[in-house]
Amino acid sequence: MDYFPYEYRPGQKELIGFIDRTVRDRRCAVIEAGTGTGKTISSLCGALGYAKDHGMKVIYLTRTKSQQKQVIRESKAIGDVMCVAVQGRSAASCPMMRDDPDLASGNAEEMSKLCSEYKKKSGGTCHCRFFANIEGQSVDRWVDVIKREHPEPEEFTRMCEDADICPYEMMKPILPFADVIAVPYPFVFMPMVLSRFIEWIGVPLSQTIMIVDEAHNLPDYLRDVQTFEYSEKAMDLAAKEAVDHGDFELHEGISVTDLVAILKEILAYAEKEYLIDEDGMLPPYFLEEELMDRLGVSSTTIARMCKAMEEIGDGIMEKRKERRKLPRSYIHSMSRFIRAWIDGDEEHYVRLVIREKDNPMFQAYCMDPAGASGPLNECFSSILMSGTLKPLDAFVDELGLERADQMCLEGMFPKENLLTVYTDRVTMKYEERDLPQNYDVMMQMLIDCINAVHVNTAVFFPSYSFMDRMVDDGLVRRLNRDVHYEQRGMSQPELMSVFENFRTSDGGVLFCVTGGRISEGLDFPDKALEMAILVGIPYPKPTAKLRAIRRYYDIRFGDGIFFTSTVPTVRRMRQSIGRLIRSETDRGVAIILDRRAVSLKDLEAGFCDDIPSKEKEFFGTRS
Ligand code: SF4
Structure with missing residues (x-):
């Protein structure tokens, strides 16, 4: 079936044909297509034929809200296609937390944990009325509305507000009915988010076709997503949290504030010895050896101290959750950082000391984007496009894409x-x-x-x-x-x-x-x-x-x-x-x-x- 709703411009038929063949062969399409080639509409039309015939979902990965809107607009132009856009968890999608500045400042993980608490029932009543009200909603009716009106994300949120329900939660039962789902990158490239997302959409990853637009950004994004860091300011917050809770002994007279003081000393030493201009590479095992040396403990004891900090952090977060506060613990974050730094692999990461303005930090920078590109190989087929992707061989190698076919399409303009x-x-x-x-x-x-x-x-x-x-x-x-x-x-x-x-x-x-x-x-x-x-x-x-x-x-x-x-x-x-x-x-x-x-x-x-x-x-x- 020809889904293309416009008059073809030169090259568009070839582009759609190429994508359609690549999808049917279960391969990965890597495409440089210049301005005016209609990448969004062409990729949708190329993927939808096979997807609709075989009950698969097209997952369109976007980086901006305007890209999401474009996907919805083009799906509407195609006609018999249900497209929805899902946005990450934020204050905007949570009417319960939105108006509380403290809660609204939470990150997605914190909001998700607090949301679970709100959704719990006590005495038969749910703490979040926006969630409780979903029970009376007809999913079929919502599906009809979306098919008819093709709402953009803000419009869908408004509709949910009018019905006094949670837009984030209402979207979940709708997803299995959608042909095209536009989502931000983290839904696919952050393993925890991906596993939940796959549960919601009702088909396994192997039954999805992924489209990535503006894919030239992907290598840097995938490096960043695997990178982690820990700053002096975060250390200060951990120390303050410890003091507020009566400080805790982690091991034979070493308290949380002692550990923070030692970490700060090591950071200052790293700056002095290794920083050139804005960053400096640390030798292998630098942090763990300095910690052992300065604290006079073994690596096993450091691991035990981390475990103790996680338990302390869990307790703090639990109490905050009960008081309807963001489940946040800086002591827990410190432990997570030390563990990740020590356990992380040496081959793909470079360990750095960095000075950003007045906030020095340790950073474990991931050098290899391929470590997070797995979903693009595990899905049924993937389509990666940009106006600036050449040289395509280098892009394929860098991301570790398997079964890749390449196409270059000149811009449509003179x-x-x-x-x-x-x-x-x-x-x-x-x-x-x-x-x-x-x-x-x-x-x-x-x-x-x-x-x-x-x-x-x-x-x-x-x-x-x-x-x-x-x-x-x-x-x-x-x-x-x-x-x-x-x-x-x-x-x-x-x-x-x-x-x-x-x-x-x-x-x-x-x-x-x-x-x-x-x-x-x-x-x-x-x-x-x-x-x-x-x-x-x-x-x-x-x-x-x-x-x-x-x-x-x-x-x-x-x-x-x-x-x-x-x-x-x-x-x-x-x-x-x-x-x-x-x-x-x-x-x-x-x-x-x-x-x-x-x-x-x-x-x-x-x-x-x-x-x-x-x-x-x-x-x-x-x-
Ligand atoms: S169910 Fe929705 S409105 Fe209620 S807390 Fe969770 S995200 Fe917020």
Whole structure:
């Protein structure tokens, strides 16, 4: 059956056919598809044929609410498809906790534990009326409503509020009826969440087809999800909790506060001995040896002390739960960290000391994303897509994808609408970036490129600090244009206001950073953005963490630099450049101020020794 609800554009039939074949062969589709190829609708149509015929579910993994809405909209356009979006547990989905600032600050795990407590009955009455009211609801009626109205997540929450029921709990019995379920990444890549989610949907993992959009983010996400850390601030909170509860002896005169004091000493020592710039790699068994040495105990005793702290933490959490407080214990978290650090494997993790602002921490950073990609191999078939996934072989290897078939589909929009050029006169190479003959020329080129044409222009700096430095050195004064700034730590509303002011400006200039929130998720249609200037190639900083991952990839694939620098850098740059062309009529110029662009073939940039003239030629009378 042909599910495609629109007129086909070139390449879309092939894309859907490729996905359909891959699903039927029970394989994994890895697809780079440029802007305008209709990835969401094509992947749904490619997967739904087999899924509906065989009683399988399509699980669409999203990173943002707007992606979820897009999946619902496209499912609605297809017609005979029931699609629901599930959001993670948060204050927004819990009317019971939402209005209590303390409870609303809880994380998903804490809220889930407290929710179990609320759901319990005492004297025949449930403590949460929003849960109790679900009993009288007809699931069939809700399924009909969803099939008819295709509500977006906020609308579904509103409907539940009107009925005085819990949206999170009401969604669970509905899920087995859905053909497509849009969920955030943690539902699949966090094992505890996945096992519960699989119970709710009513089919095993092997009967699901996974679609991952914006999959270029996946390697970093999967590393982060397996990484854990413990900061000095968390240690202080554990000490305070211990004092509040009368401190506890863990072993022969060693109390919780003694242990915290020793941990802080070790952290300070690690900073002094190993920290270079922002991080430092710790030797194998550093923490456990320091703990044994300073406390004068064996590893078995440390394990016993951890067990004791877990019991203390469990007690504290239990009492808090009874008082309807978030079941949180900092002593428990400390124990979990020490155990995980000591028991964790040495092969896939690098142990670091990190200084973030005034909060130093230990971090066990997971170098291998493949350790968490299992569900993509265990499901029936998976489809991973992005506009910037090349080189596909590297992506497949990095994630450890089995049975992968690859496809590259060019963007649908005329190639001549995008001009990408680079200069060989400057570089952001670490050793040269600050030399006056490089820095001054870079500044002048930037000014000339911006002032040459009156079009909305985004300047992507390699970092906030480099942006600040150029601004301090007078860059803005020498531009004949209004400048808008993306700043460190901006709230979402602040960022959106900057974005909106720039988008609606006439020839405004936006200063932002490559890899920041503007260079990825936001769309600039039509004349909202016509020129993008990339100040240097944003290779990652050579931190201890990066060096460790590089060595790991050297051993695993024989080319650490390629996997840890070249591939992510090119993907980031293509994301930034991709902001220029979002529709058939968009035209734009991308300028790379770094001679090293010559070696990054996937950027498809041409050399130009007079970029301002080239801009004028491209924009013609509008310059
Ligand atoms: S059942 Fe729903 S409303 Fe009640 S506590 Fe749990 S999440 Fe909150």
